[in-house]
Amino acid sequence: MFATPAYAQAAGGAAGALTSFVPLILIFGIMYFLLIRPQQKKLKEHKAMVEALRRGDQVLTQGGIIGKVSKVGDDGIIEVDIAEGVKVRIMRSTIVQVMSKTEPAV
Known part of the structure; x- marks a missing residue:
């Protein structure tokens, strides 16, 4: 066996x-x-970084657009000035980098 x-x-x-x-x-x-x-x-x-965004910050989006934040909404949408008189509404999560920050008002 x-x-x-x-x-x-x-x-x-x-x-x-x-x-x-x-x-x-x-x-x-x-x-x-x-x-x-x-x-x-x-x-x-x-x-x-996205939560700390405020008006006047210069930001870079995922699409490569550089602009200045003109309005920050509570619903996750911000308004960005990309040229004179041209405003774009984008989602907060699409911000890749904050190029320059503004100082908070005292």
């Missing part, structure tokens, strides 16, 4: 199952610190 591979293997038990998950846990930890955590930090900084 020949022994089947299932009978020929040694019993691994709980220690064998735990050691097979260690590399998986290690990979997840590395992915968290290299990819997920920095992305969350960047998202938090962008949200703070």
Whole structure:
């Protein structure tokens, strides 16, 4: 009689199952610190920048438009002057960068 591979293997038990998950846990930890955590930090900084927008700030949009904020709405829409007499309404989330900030009135 020949022994089947299932009978020929040694019993691994709980220690064998735990050691097979260690590399998986290690990979997840590395992915968290290299990819997920920095992305969350960047998202938090962008949200703070967008919340701090006020009238007079010069901004850059995702579409490449540079303009000056003329009106900040509570509904997530801001109005940007891109030229003399030309105003564009855009979503706050489309602001990529604040080029120059205005000082708050005292």
